[in-house]
Amino acid sequence: MSRDELNIKDNTSLFKEERYVQQRENKKQFEAPCSEQETAEALAYSKSAEYMEKNFSRQNVVINPHKACQPLGSVMAALGFEKTLPFVHGSQGCNAYFRSHLSRHFKEPTPSVSTSMTEDAAVFGGMNNLIDGLENSVALYKPEMVAICTTCMAEVIGDDLNSFIGNARIKGVISEEYPVAYCNTPSFVGSHITGYDAMIKGILSYLYTRSGIESKPGSGEESGEKLNVMLGFEPYTGNFAELRKILGAFDTKYTILGDHSGNYDSPATGEYEYYYGGTKLADVPQAANALATLSLQKYTLKKTQEYISGTWNQQLAALSTPLGIKGTDTLLATISELTGLPVPATLTEERGRVVDALMDSHPYLHGKRVALVGDPDLLIGLIGFCLETGMEPVHIICSNGDVDFNEVKFKDEAEALLAASPYGTEATVHVGKDLWHMRSLLLNDKVDLAIGSSHLKFAAKDAEVPLVRVGFPIFDRHHMHRYPIIGYQGTLNLLSLIVNTILQQLDDHNSGFNFELVR
Amino acid sequence: MDPLRQDEFDSQACGSMAPKAKPCPRPKPGEAAGGCSFDGAQITLLPIMDAAHLVHGPIACAGNSWESRGTLSSGPSLSQYGFATDLTDSDIIFGGEKKLKDSIDYIAGRFAPPAIFVYSTCVTALIGEDMDAVCKEAADRIGIPVIPVNSPGFVGSKNLGNRLAGDALLQYVIGTGEPEPETDLGVNLIGEYNIAGEMWDIEKLMNSAGIAVTSRITGDARYKEITWAHRARVNMVVCSRALLGLAREMESRYGIPYFEGSFYGAKETTYSLRQMAYLMNDREMERRVDRLTEREEARLSQELRPYRKLLRGKRAVLYTGGVKSWSVISALKELGVQVVGVGTNKSTEDDVRRIADRVGDDTEYIPEGGASRIIKTVRERKADIMIAGGRNMYVAMKEQIPFIDINQERHKAYAGYEGLLRLAKELTYSLANPIWKLAASPAPWDKEAPPYDR
Numbered sequence: 018m019s020r021d022e023l024n025i026k027d028n029t030s031l032f033k034e035e036r037y038v039q040q041r042e043n044k045k046q047f048e049a050p051c052s053e054q055e056t057a058e059a060l061a062y063s064k065s066a067e068y069m070e071k072n073f074s075r076q077n078v079v080i081n082p083h084k085a086c087q088p089l090g091s092v093m094a095a096l097g098f099e100k101t102l103p104f105v106h107g108s109q110g111c112n113a114y115f116r117s118h119l120s121r122h123f124k125e126p127t128p129s130v131s132t133s134m135t136e137d138a139a140v141f142g143g144m145n146n147l148i149d150g151l152e153n154s155v156a157l158y159k160p161e162m163v164a165i166c167t168t169c170m171a172e173v174i175g176d177d178l179n180s181f182i183g184n185a186r187i188k189g190v191i192s193e194e195y196p197v198a199y200c201n202t203p204s205f206v207g208s209h210i211t212g213y214d215a216m217i218k219g220i221l222s223y224l225y226t227r228s229g230i231e232s233k234p235g236s237g238e239e240s241g242e243k244l245n246v247m248l249g250f251e252p253y254t255g256n257f258a259e260l261r262k263i264l265g266a267f268d269t270k271y272t273i274l275g276d277h278s279g280n281y282d283s284p285a286t287g288e289y290e291y292y293y294g295g296t297k298l299a300d301v302p303q304a305a306n307a308l309a310t311l312s313l314q315k316y317t318l319k320k321t322q323e324y325i326s327g328t329w330n331q332q333l334a335a336l337s338t339p340l341g342i343k344g345t346d347t348l349l350a351t352i353s354e355l356t357g358l359p360v361p362a363t364l365t366e367e368r369g370r371v372v373d374a375l376m377d378s379h380p381y382l383h384g385k386r387v388a389l390v391g392d393p394d395l396l397i398g399l400i401g402f403c404l405e406t407g408m409e410p411v412h413i414i415c416s417n418g419d420v421d422f423n424e425v426k427f428k429d430e431a432e433a434l435l436a437a438s439p440y441g442t443e444a445t446v447h448v449g450k451d452l453w454h455m456r457s458l459l460l461n462d463k464v465d466l467a468i469g470s471s472h473l474k475f476a477a478k479d480a481e482v483p484l485v486r487v488g489f490p491i492f493d494r495h496h497m498h499r500y501p502i503i504g505y506q507g508t509l510n511l512l513s514l515i516v517n518t519i520l521q522q523l524d525d526h527n528s529g530f531n532f533e534l535v536r
Numbered sequence: 537m538d539p540l541r542q543d544e545f546d547s548q549a550c551g552s553m554a555p556k557a558k559p560c561p562r563p564k565p566g567e568a569a570g571g572c573s574f575d576g577a578q579i580t581l582l583p584i585m586d587a588a589h590l591v592h593g594p595i596a597c598a599g600n601s602w603e604s605r606g607t608l609s610s611g612p613s614l615s616q617y618g619f620a621t622d623l624t625d626s627d628i629i630f631g632g633e634k635k636l637k638d639s640i641d642y643i644a645g646r647f648a649p650p651a652i653f654v655y656s657t658c659v660t661a662l663i664g665e666d667m668d669a670v671c672k673e674a675a676d677r678i679g680i681p682v683i684p685v686n687s688p689g690f691v692g693s694k695n696l697g698n699r700l701a702g703d704a705l706l707q708y709v710i711g712t713g714e715p716e717p718e719t720d721l722g723v724n725l726i727g728e729y730n731i732a733g734e735m736w737d738i739e740k741l742m743n744s745a746g747i748a749v750t751s752r753i754t755g756d757a758r759y760k761e762i763t764w765a766h767r768a769r770v771n772m773v774v775c776s777r778a779l780l781g782l783a784r785e786m787e788s789r790y791g792i793p794y795f796e797g798s799f800y801g802a803k804e805t806t807y808s809l810r811q812m813a814y815l816m817n818d819r820e821m822e823r824r825v826d827r828l829t830e831r832e833e834a835r836l837s838q839e840l841r842p843y844r845k846l847l848r849g850k851r852a853v854l855y856t857g858g859v860k861s862w863s864v865i866s867a868l869k870e871l872g873v874q875v876v877g878v879g880t881n882k883s884t885e886d887d888v889r890r891i892a893d894r895v896g897d898d899t900e901y902i903p904e905g906g907a908s909r910i911i912k913t914v915r916e917r918k919a920d921i922m923i924a925g926g927r928n929m930y931v932a933m934k935e936q937i938p939f940i941d942i943n944q945e946r947h948k949a950y951a952g953y954e955g956l957l958r959l960a961k962e963l964t965y966s967l968a969n970p971i972w973k974l975a976a977s978p979a980p981w982d983k984e985a986p987p988y989d990r
Contacts (some may be wrong), residue, residue, distance in 0.1 A: 120926070152566065
């Protein structure tokens with residue numbers, strides 16, 4: 018059946034019908050007894066400067082948060098390793114949230130299990146749950162490694178993962194050799210990015226220590242001429258592909274540490290396999306011998322970076338997400354420096370093409386005031402991109418921006434970056450604020466464009482600002498994560514997204530005189 | 537027709553069964569289990585649209601879940617806001633009660649809701665916050681109801697959370713208000729959450745038959761209407777697993793008779809409407825219902841004809857929670873779709889009995905979760921389509937199995953007569969889409985057939 022034979026209305030059109038309008042009117046008797054005028058006044062007040070001041074002096078409640086919790090990041094990190102089962106130690110609901118959250122973003126299944134702790138575990142500790150859980154999940158899902166992270170509950174009651182895993186081995190539930198990595202990730206500390214970091218560090222250090230290898234960075238043995246690359250909490254599978262393309266163009270050998278792109282971009286073959294791709298477990302200890310490590314989210318990967326430059330004693334280059342021309346330039350220069358290889362001509366050529374594209378679009382971007390919401394490393398990249406296109410960042414909110422790397426705080430770096438450009442003079446960076454703060458900002462100091470996750474859509478709608486969806490999570494658009502936003506190609510994608518949103522606005526809000534064919 | 541349909545209900549008078557003491561089953565460690573009690577409590581109460589819902593705990597519980605359910609509102613949107621106390625490690629050590637108090641005050645002062653629901657989480661339950669006391673004190677001080685919902689995640693499954701939310705309504709909400717004297721009293725709809733606007737379809741039908749809705753518990757509800765739910769003449773339990781206890785308790789406290797029913801499928805819809813009229817003991821209303829249902833069924837059967845032709849003999853695996861496990865079977869049967877596998881892990885014993893009544897012996901029961909278990913049934917039973925919730929959707933896609941989302945994230949309303957039409961349309965579209973053929977045929981240079989040949 019190729020077309021509607023029946024006109025069955027759905028909720029977008031059905032509820033505009035008179036009888037439903039009537040039904041809604043009838044319902045008002047149950048609502049707070051205030052007049053339409055009062056409602057309008059309250060709404061207007063919530064958009065006022067006076068309200069904004071009160072909103073910003075708010076201390077004790079978060080309204081519309083823009084961060085997720087540590088174990089969510091840990092689950093993503095665990096999926097970056099070959100045949101590794103993410104295992105959440107705590108009550109079951111957390112795990113259900115992580116699976117839904119990640120699946121809604123990537124439109125892919127998320128294999129992850131939980132110890133399903135209940136109140137008896139709260140009293141007696143979660144050891145039995147962990148041991149039973151290991152036994153069941155290994156039998157059911159046949160992973161080659163289990164990566165355990167904790168939730169609030171396990172942390173509050175003080176469960177000792179190391180000894181529990183040891184006891185599981187003693188009980189014979191898993192063999193002595195069976196790899197089980199773990200990290201502690203209560204959600205009342207940090208956010209999804211710190212949880213990602215904790216799990217990556219947990220897996221790297223665990224696999225390295227148990228291998229018995231002594232790191233000799235750049236020694237040439239085994240994989241000494243390789244480069245290690247980490248992308249961090251990466252919501253774009255396309256970014257992995259783009260990075261592979263760039264490294265391939267350099268013709269350098271490399272290991273990506275934590276590659277979940279396989280799991281979140283697997284083909285529909287007719288058979289679901291639970292595990293797709295990921296960093297090979299055997300490659301992890303060898304990575305200690307690599308030439309150097311390149312990290313593309315320096316704030317996110319703070320502890321992992323400290324571990325690599327400390328314990329592995331390895332050269333480390335840490336950047337924020339390489340967005341825009343300058344961001345990508347820095348990436349290529351860094352790869353060139355670390356490997357000693359020249360920047361390939363193909364990439365220089367690509368750079369030229371993207372610069373050309375930016376020039377084509379610049380009249381529509383120049384002076385556009387934008388609001389940005391995201392994780393710290395993404396924001397550093399986005400600010401850089403905006404500044405080089407002549408867009409002016411105005412409001413920047415980073416809920417989980419209370420992080421530093423090498424004693425430079427995110428906020429300070431962002432402000433320095435903004436201060437160095439004439440397009441950054443109006444910007445204010447708000448750390449630890451939420452999307453209700455952003456709503457006040459959008460309403461009181463208008464911008465042309467908002468850039469951020471799907472969660473920003475409510476505030477953007479209230480302020481009638483178009484939203485370009487970038488970052489995590491993107492629930493209400495399809496396939497955004499398949500297109501890279503890093504590298505020159507990513508810059509082009511980001512540019513098309515933004516400039517075409519602006520052009521669409523022009524068409525949607527044309528005055529009748531400027532509905533033009535050529536832009 | 538005898539409206540009580542003795543074959544489907546116990547021979548006892550409806551609703552006089554003693555509550556079963558059997559608790560919700562414990563989740564099994566090491567499986568990809570569903571939501572927790574906290575999640576369940578929110579599911580039940582978030583559709584009270586004009587209330588504020590404050591999560592007392594670390595950011596995760598709110599941060600991972602706010603505004604992600606398809607329960608629609610016809611007006612107020614306060615319920616969609618993600619309010620959280622965002623406890624940090626120092627609050628865990630020194631306690632978060634002060635923060636909770638301040639949060640409640642802030643919300644009351646800035647948003648002026650008719651009520652604030654405060655949810656405990658694993659953390660606040662473990663560190664021993666006296667949430668009830670804080671809420672009581674705050675309610676006395678600010679003069680609006682502040683309702684503690686004690687349903688931390690670790691106490692158990694999502695279903696248990698539904699029940700605990702029902703307890704909170706019984707304890708703090710129902711019976712605290714009175715309807716206007718001229719209000720036409722009728723039926724409480726319990727356990728209907730207005731996913732994709734289903735509630736509105738149901739309400740429209742009831743209105744057509746002259747049956748008033750007294751309180752919506754809780755799809756597109758207003759706080760105030762729930763306070764006078766005790767004045768209703770009949771309770772209809774739409775999702776039995778979740779809030780049956782609430783209906784039972786209301787029967788014993790207020791003498792309101794209840795019945796369990798569904799709006800999935802024409803027969804179930806007709807039955808539910810008839811049962812309402814019957815329990816209201818109103819002859820005239822019964823006649824109106826008969827006229828309405830006859831007319832609607834006739835129209836429906838006409839309009840369904842083209843779909844029936846296409847759907848006849850198709851085989852489906854149904855994996856869903858609670859009442860839908862059996863009620864959707866009826867809807868599918870009416871469309872000529874055979875249910876060859878059905879999930880029962882979230883069904884009550886009564887639900888399972890009803891499933892058995894409807895599917896016969898030829899259907900496989902899937903007692904526990906996990907994608908592989910469901911997929912196995914789809915393969916072995918050579919099913920044409922899988923009907924389940926969002927967490928299983930992408931697995932179905934990987935397996936190239938046509939899929940329909942039946943749970944809380946769906947965007948289509950399947951309740952009532954029109955809902956059945958929508959379901960028929962969605963099934964047909966999902967089955968007929970050319971993508972399945974494309975997916976199942978190998979690339980031209982690849983002779984080997986894909987592993988699962990349907």
